[in-house]
Amino acid sequence: VPVTPLRVLICDEMNPGNLVHDGFEIDYEGNMPREETLRRLPEYDALITRSRTKVDRELIDAAGPRLKVIGRGGVGVDNIDLDYASLRGLLVLNAPESNNVSAAELAIMHLMAAARGLTRSDSKTRQGVWDRKFLGLELKDRTLGIVGLGRIGSIVADRAQGLRLNVVAFDPYVPDSKFERLGVKRAATLDELLPQVDFLTVHTPLTDETTGMIGARELALMRPDSIVVNAARGGIIEEQALVDALHSGHLFGAGVDVFVDEPPTADHIFLSAPNLGITAHLGANTREAQERVGAEIVARVLAALQGDVSKGA
Numbered sequence: 577v578p579v580t581p582l583r584v585l586i587c588d589e590m591n592p593g594n595l596v597h598d599g600f601e602i603d604y605e606g607n608m609p610r611e612e613t614l615r616r617l618p619e620y621d622a623l624i625t626r627s628r629t630k631v632d633r634e635l636i637d638a639a640g641p642r643l644k645v646i647g648r649g650g651v652g653v654d655n656i657d658l659d660y661a662s663l664r665g666l667l668v669l670n671a672p673e674s675n676n677v678s679a680a681e682l683a684i685m686h687l688m689a690a691a692r693g694l695t696r697s698d699s700k701t702r703q704g705v706w707d708r709k710f711l712g713l714e715l716k717d718r719t720l721g722i723v724g725l726g727r728i729g730s731i732v733a734d735r736a737q738g739l740r741l742n743v744v745a746f747d748p749y750v751p752d753s754k755f756e757r758l759g760v761k762r763a764a765t766l767d768e769l770l771p772q773v774d775f776l777t778v779h780t781p782l783t784d785e786t787t788g789m790i791g792a793r794e795l796a797l798m799r800p801d802s803i804v805v806n807a808a809r810g811g812i813i814e815e816q817a818l819v820d821a822l823h824s825g826h827l828f829g830a831g832v833d834v835f836v837d838e839p840p841t842a843d844h845i846f847l848s849a850p851n852l853g854i855t856a857h858l859g860a861n862t863r864e865a866q867e868r869v870g871a872e873i874v875a876r877v878l879a880a881l882q883g884d885v886s887k888g889a
């Protein structure tokens with residue numbers, strides 16, 4: 577009896593690895609236009625995305641009864657309407673292990689870039705201005721504050737210690753033993769953390785609790801000439817507050833990999849802010865991470881679909 581293959585659609589850019597698996601038909605189209613995803617989705621048992629595709633009500637409704645699993649090629653699942661997915665009985669999976677090193681390395685890169693005025697010097701030099709007046713900051717012996725000492729924050733702590741930074745973190749969900757193991761000082765509250773750090777980097781998911789977690793009040797609690805990095809999710813640090821603190825000169829610099837709305841518009845307030853380094857949500861974009869992400873999420877989704885089939889049999 578011919579068995580109908582289970583069909584999986586990958587609609588965002590990743591390295592999906594081997595697409596040939598017995599009993600499955602996997603279609604990969606890295607940058608599928610949304611209208612096409614909506615149109616084709618009813619033919620699939622599983623959908624795999626990254627952050628580009630918003631898995632909202634409209635998309636879930638477009639899927640119809642065949643869809644069982646949504647796989648997120650990455651860590652954050654904030655692009656997925658989890659409540660609605662669960663209401664519709666969909667299983668949502670992510671790939672939590674694959675791109676942590678890449679995300680952490682990007683955060684460190686932003687910290688160093690801001691400390692040495694990379695963006696500023698790069699654009700001046702391209703404009704024909706040979707400006708050697710800029711004085712940067714050394715990282716050594718300064719203090720890095722980390723909000724969120726999870727998988728990514730822990731790697732940032734380790735790399736920062738290699739650069740001879742002192743590390744202090746705020747994370748109410750992590751036990752003391754982990755702080756001790758990592759050699760990281762614990763701050764009991766955000767308000768306790770902020771005044772004692774020279775640099776701040778956030779590594780939390782985007783939730784109701786973390787949205788706008790660092791606003792004007794929090795930035796004002798930081799030392800003058802601090803640097804702030806957001807390689808996690810747009811909106812954890814309020815965009816307007818960050819820009820204001822850069823323009824006022826309270827902050828020395830900042831680095832951001834993420835925006836509240838991606839891609840940002842051409843007149844976004846970040847684009848004219850002083851000493852603000854920008855990357856285009858590239859935290860997970862390394863060859864190594866995307867190879868691992870693709871393999872991890874495809875394996876998890878296929879296993880879930882198989883489980884689903886054997887349960888039904």
Ligand code: MLT
Pocket residue numbers: 626627628649650651652653675857859860861
């Ligand atoms: C993640 O949450 O892992 C990243 O945002 C992945 C991505 O770039 O899509």
